[in-house]
Amino acid sequence: MREKLGLLVCAWFLLCGSCLGRFVVEKNSLKVTSPQSLKGVYECAIGNFGVPQYGGTLVGTVVYPKVNQKACKTFDEFDASFKSKPGGLPTFLLIDRGDCFFTLKAWNAQKGGAAAILVADDKPEPLITMDTPEEENADAEYLQNITIPSALISKSLGDSIKKSLSNGEMVNMNLDWTEALPHPDERVEYEFWTNSNDECGQKCDSQMQFVKSFRGAAVILEQKGYTQFSPHYITWYCPEAFLLSKQCKSQCINHGRYCAPDPEQDFTRGYDGKDVVVQNLRQACFFKVANESGKPWLWWDYVSDFSIRCPMKEKKYTKECAEQVIQSLGIDLKKIDDCIGDVEADKDNEVLKAEQDAQIGKGARGDVTILPTLVINNRQYRGKLDKAAVLKAICAGFEETTEPAICLTEDIETNECLENNGGCWQDKAANVTACRDTFRGRVCECPVVQGVRFVGDGYTHCEASGALRCGINNGGCWKETRNGRTFSACIDDHSQGCRCPPGFKGDGVNNCEDVDECRDKSACQCPECRCKNTWGSFDCSCNGGLLYMREHDMCISKAVSSDVSWSSVWVVILGLAVAGVAGYAIYKYRIRRYMDSEIRAIMAQYMPLDSQGEIPTHHASRGDI
Known part of the structure; x- marks a missing residue:
């Protein structure tokens, strides 16, 4: 006792x-999208087993089995399959409450191919949380293997869905867990x-x-x-x-x-x-x-x-x-x-x-x-x-x-950016994408790569901007290397445009074509000149051993060049000599005379000079000595 x-x-x-205590049933939104007569949002109680898709949604079409409507037996016995076909919506299996544990219903539905299970209550009452049974009442092995989400819906909603299905209408719905937490x-x-x-x-x-x-x-x-x-x-x-x-x-x-x-x-x-x-x-x-x-x-x-x-x-x-x-x-x-x-x-x-x-x-x-x-x-x-x-x-x-x-x-989590890049912009050559995976789905945002910010709508285009932008896929501009020489249309500053470098023409983005300076007669125009076009530039030479001066676009004789050079040297030397003589003459005849006059003026204050006029003087007698 x-x-x-x-x-x-x-x-x-x-x-x-x-x-x-106060027991609260955790609920998530069930949204019926068709038929029109059922369209709306309904409450359902999340089961305490299986794997609810927290943070996400599951879209499917509802099926109510013709046999085994309480799902207390496996559907293999009735040769029934609810596995969705390629291109078809996942199947939400609607079953009735009663006769066996919720978990057994879910397990049988899962084995039958259902993506989710909806249990219709058998009487009008507040929704409850479907829980796992005690160990002695169920096989623990299958309890751990239930993965499909499950939800309990009201009797009235269950009856309405059954009626629509019996009338040949397709019932589509979304199970939404995005706001479940x-x-x-x-x-x-x-x-x-x-x-x-x-x-x-x-x-x-x-x-x-x-x-x-x-x-x-x-x-x-x-x-x-x-x-x-x-x-x-x-x-x-x-x-x-x-x-x-x-x-x-x-x-x-x-x-x-x-x-x-x-x-x-x-x-x-x-x-x-x-x-x-x-x-x-x-x-x-x-x-x-x-x-x-x-x-x-x-x-x-x-x-x-x-x-x-x-x-x-x-x-x-x-x-x-x-x-x-x-x-x-x-x-x-x-x-x-x-x-x-x-x-x-x-x-x-x-x-x-x-x-x-x-x-x-x-x-x-x-x-x-x-x-x-x-x-x-x-x-x-x-x-x-x-x-x-x-x-x-x-x-x-x-x-x-x-x-x-x-x-x-x-x-x-399934990375939505892996399929078609999530529909976002990407530059495969530079391995840069605007697709960013998040827990609730992808977002298309132009990225920041190695300190370089891309700007754009994230869907159709993103363009590198700011300093150092040429370091990321050359700023989206044209760039090409030939014979060890590289030319680029990207200007590594805060500008966002592309401009072909000198010697090229084009849009700067898709292409820059070499300009043939020889054909266009924009170089080597002198009569003695011989022009050869090169990629991005040109080479010019002269006939008859003449020397080409690129800055003047002219040919000159190497000898004349030498004479001219020595003549220039002698002219400079002669100019320096003349300047020296002139300086000496100025010193001797101008500065020297000026100094002499100054000295004579000073000395005149103390003694008569020959150049001065007669100045009256008084002679003293011997007795005055």
Whole structure:
């Protein structure tokens, strides 16, 4: 009786959140494009399995099978195929709800060739999220192999589609996930609600496999600041009426405040629920300490290593084993112990209290009640817990054109620039293109290559501009090399035009033709000249051993040239001699006379000179001496 009571308490822990909490169905838009009577946008609930095309759209035509309308059996038994033919639209298979699990319906539809599955509800009611069944109720192998997206639609919409199909009308629709996740800026915030327990069946195995496979991508995104990640752990409180029971004591810490179900659902063996709570707390504290040290991505290493080194199945799910992993990653054990605190104390634990508060949904997000759960930009992720599928969803959370390179890897994104260059401009010779692939599709923008900016509309033309433009495919201008000589029509400055160089004529873009100076008589016009055209120039020579002077376009005798040269030398020498004599004469007859007159004037002040007139004088007597 006690064991039954314990199991009931455990079940209450699992269900109380969903019973009392606010559950929000994540929806995406379903747009019917034909027939006219159904045209419009409808709500549908994304399934919690398969791979929704986050950030994209899927266009298809609806088919309602004539047999196996609930898809609980394989369509091979009825020789039915829904695989689209070449040139045809993908098939959206409409089936009815009931008789088997949603996942089995999706698996049978996928094997039948459907690109997506629409499940029509069997009664008027609010839409719910289609989830995976418990392990004992379904084959875990096929659950991991479902890749087509799935959605639940209302009974009224399902009936309307069936009516149109029965009338012979084609029903076309778009499943649109472009706005399934908010993408407001250049960083994505996401939460991963998980569990350290590895004895909860297929779900524990799949979530641990996800952690190991997603670890590399998560570290890259976090280290480069593209994302802000935080792990979370669900705990429940023990109902007050059962606080003193053995079951609550074995499943809870801090006097019933934080509890987890018994891993084996058997209180008489193995680990207890409180062991799981403590390990969850240790992992939460590890993230807190690692985040404070600036290395939050170490959480992925710790959880991966802990699952390998300390599995519950091998009885290594212990504090000692966990501390060995922590020490190997260089995190301070004392800080983690301080964070964990006293698990026997009758008081709140700061970390676990915050975790319980975070479980409550806010805004468009509902309460977190299911493990594992991903919340991306405050919106719950729906779909398969798979590296490529989750990475695609995270990438859909970036503002358009800001997604990091990891979002454009081949395993999650098709490069639209590979086919017909996305319809954008390109210069194959220079390997330059205006097509740029983004997560949500290509954009045509003239690029910047090696510091050179191309300008244009990106669709029909792009032209290199600015300095150094000739370094990129010669600026789109003509260029040719012959016999070791290269000529270009590109001018390496801020101009954008092309101009043929001297000696050529043409548009400068497609061609520049050599100008035949000899034929055009634009060179070698003297009677004695002989002209020979060359590529981009000309050669001119003279008959009879004459010398050609290119600057004067004339022929002269080499001897005359020599005579003229010596005559010029003698003329210069003679000119210098004449200048010297003239200078001496000027000195002697002009400057010298001027100096003599000045000297005579000075001396006249002190004594009579011969040239002066008679000046009266008085003679003194001897007695005057």
